[in-house]
Amino acid sequence: MKNFAKNNGLIALTLCMAVGLVGCSLLQTLTEGVNALEEMKVADSYDPSEQYYIGRGVSAVIVDKFAPVEAKDKQRERQITYVNEMAGYIEATSKGVPRSARRLNEHISVEKDRNTRSSTAQENVYNLSLFKGFQVGLLETDEVTAFATPGGFLWISRGAVNMCSNEDELAAIVAHELAHIVLDHGMENYRKAHKGKIVTGTLGGWFKGSGLGANFGRMVTSIAEEAFKGYNPEQEYEADAWGTYALAAAGYAPEAMVGMLTRVEAYEKAHEVKEEDYLHHHPPISKRIKYVNDLIAKEKLKPNPKTMSGEAVQARNKRFTETFK
Amino acid sequence: MHRLMFAVALAALAGCASQRAHDPAPIFVASGEGAEESCWRYVMVHESHPDCVLLDEPDSFAPARVTLATNQRVLASRSDWTLNKPWVAVQVTIDGRKLGGWMPRSSLGERPIYFPTDTSVERDGAQSAPRLYRRNWDVDEGLPDRSLATVLAQEAAIARGLGGDPVSPDPALVRANLHRFGRDGGLLDD
Known part of the structure; x- marks a missing residue:
C-alpha cells in the first residue's frame, strides 16, 4: 500500500509537470489524495x-x-x-x-x-x-x-x-x-468482509473532507452483526x-x-x-x-x-x- | 557539606547495589562495549492498565519498579522482540537514572498510538459520551447514545470495583486485586 501511495505521488508530480497548467493547488490536492491512501493503510490496522x-x-x-x-x-x-x-x-x-x-x-x-x-x-x-x-x-x-x-x-x-x-x-x-x-x-472478519468498503468509504470521506470517522457508525454496526x-x-x-x-x-x-x-x-x-x-x-x-x-x-x-x-x-x-x- | 555529599553518594551506590542484588531482570547495556542490540518501542496501554509498569521479573504479579505512561518510549531488547517472546527486557531512563525490567510484549508497539484518549472528556462519564465520539471519530449517525452511556457506566463500575475509582482506577490496586483473586481461589502455585 505504501508503494502504491508513493507511486500515486509520483504520478501526481509527473502529471503536474507534463501538463504545465496546474499550479500548486492541484499538486496539494493530489498530495492530500496520497495522504488519504496512506489513511487506508491505517484503516487496515487499527491501533x-x-x-x-x-x-x-x-x-x-x-x-x-x-x-x-x-x-x-x-x-x-x-x-x-x-x-x-x-x-x-x-x-x-x-x-x-x-x-x-x-x-x-x-x-x-x-x-x-x-x-x-x-x-x-x-x-x-x-x-x-x-x-x-x-x-x-x-x-x-x-x-x-x-x-x-x-x-x-x-x-x-x-x-x-x-x-x-x-x-x-x-x-x-x-x-x-x-x-x-x-x-x-x-x-479479521471485518477486514475480510469490508475491505472494499473501507477503501471506498475512506476515499469518500476524503472527498467530503470528513476522513475515516464518517464510517465509524456503519463499522461498529457491521462488527456487532458479525x-x-x-x-x-x-x-x-x-x-x-x-x-x-x-x-x-x-x-x-x-x-x-x-x-x-x-x-x-x-x-x-x-x-x-x-x-x-x-x-x-x-x-x-x-x-x-x-x-x-x-x-x-x-x-x-x-x-x-x-x-x-x-x-x-x-x-x-x-x-x-x-x-x- | 562534603560528608553530606559523600553520604548521599554512598546511599545512592548502596541503593543501586541492593537493586542489582535482588534484581534477576537483566538491565541490558544499551550502548558502548558489550551493548545488546536494542530498539525503541512505545507503551501501547492506558495508564490505568495493570501492564503499564516496569516489572522486576517476567511475571504479571512481580513487584513493579515504576509506572509508565501511554506512548512512553522505552528501549527494548531487539532479540526479545524479534523472537516474539511474550516478555521483553526493557530499559527506561527516568530523571537521568536507567531502570531495567520486564514488560509483556502485548503492552508494547512499534509506533505511538494514533488517538490517545482524552481523559478530561471522559471524566464527565455518560453525559459526555456522544461528544467523545464526535470529537474522536466525527460520527454523526446511527450510534445508540443511550446504550453508549450504559457501556460507559459499566466501565465506571468495573474501574471502581477493580481499581477503586470510576474514572482513574489505580493500576497497582488492579494488579493487587487480580493477584488476590488468584490466591483466594487457590490458583497460584506459590
Whole structure:
C-alpha cells in the first residue's frame, strides 16, 4: 500500500509537470489524495486505542439488544467485579500463550474436523495490546450466549453463567471469549468482509473532507452483526485451543473447557437449537469436544495438583456460588 | 557539606547495589562495549492498565519498579522482540537514572498510538459520551447514545470495583486485586 501511495505521488508530480497548467493547488490536492491512501493503510490496522473505541461502539449495539446487568446493588456490583477479576487474572497469567492465530496454529498439530484455516490469519501488528485491558459485562438474558468485541469488551449472559456448575466452567467461557479478542477474530472478519468498503468509504470521506470517522457508525454496526452471527468454525477451534491453554496457565482445570462445551451441547439439545440460530455458525459441539480432548492429551495439559486440590476447588466453588446463586 | 555529599553518594551506590542484588531482570547495556542490540518501542496501554509498569521479573504479579505512561518510549531488547517472546527486557531512563525490567510484549508497539484518549472528556462519564465520539471519530449517525452511556457506566463500575475509582482506577490496586483473586481461589502455585 505504501508503494502504491508513493507511486500515486509520483504520478501526481509527473502529471503536474507534463501538463504545465496546474499550479500548486492541484499538486496539494493530489498530495492530500496520497495522504488519504496512506489513511487506508491505517484503516487496515487499527491501533489499540482505536480498537478500544470500536469495541465500545460495538458494545453499545449489543446492550441496545440485550439489557446489561447494571451495578445497582452490592450483589450485582460484586458479580461484575468477580467476572472482571477472573478475566484480568486469566489475561495476566496467559502471557505465554501465543497471541496470534498464525502462531497458535503453528503450535498445534491436533487435527480438526477440517483442514487448517482457509485464509491466512494476520500476524497482528500490535500483538494485540488491549488499551484498557478487558471489560466484562453481564447480560440479563437467559439465553446461553456470549459476545467478544475488538478492543477487549466481553459480554456474557446470565443464562451462560447459570449453565455453569462451577467457577472453572465459567472461566472456560471467559477464556474462550478472551481468545476471540486476543486472536483478533472480530477485526479479521471485518477486514475480510469490508475491505472494499473501507477503501471506498475512506476515499469518500476524503472527498467530503470528513476522513475515516464518517464510517465509524456503519463499522461498529457491521462488527456487532458479525458478533451476533457468531465466528466461523476455524475461529471457534482457535478460541477453544487458546482458551484451554489459558485455563491451564491460570491454574484452572483445562478439562473445564470440555465440561463447558458438554453443557452447551446439552443446552442445544434441550432447546432444539435450529439451523438459523446463532449456534449453527459454530462447528458441531461434539467435534469441538473431541478436538479439545485431543489437544489436552497431545499437549499433556494436566491440571496442576496444587491448584486442583480439594481445598482450592472448594474455595473457588464457594465464591462462585456466593456470587451468583 | 562534603560528608553530606559523600553520604548521599554512598546511599545512592548502596541503593543501586541492593537493586542489582535482588534484581534477576537483566538491565541490558544499551550502548558502548558489550551493548545488546536494542530498539525503541512505545507503551501501547492506558495508564490505568495493570501492564503499564516496569516489572522486576517476567511475571504479571512481580513487584513493579515504576509506572509508565501511554506512548512512553522505552528501549527494548531487539532479540526479545524479534523472537516474539511474550516478555521483553526493557530499559527506561527516568530523571537521568536507567531502570531495567520486564514488560509483556502485548503492552508494547512499534509506533505511538494514533488517538490517545482524552481523559478530561471522559471524566464527565455518560453525559459526555456522544461528544467523545464526535470529537474522536466525527460520527454523526446511527450510534445508540443511550446504550453508549450504559457501556460507559459499566466501565465506571468495573474501574471502581477493580481499581477503586470510576474514572482513574489505580493500576497497582488492579494488579493487587487480580493477584488476590488468584490466591483466594487457590490458583497460584506459590
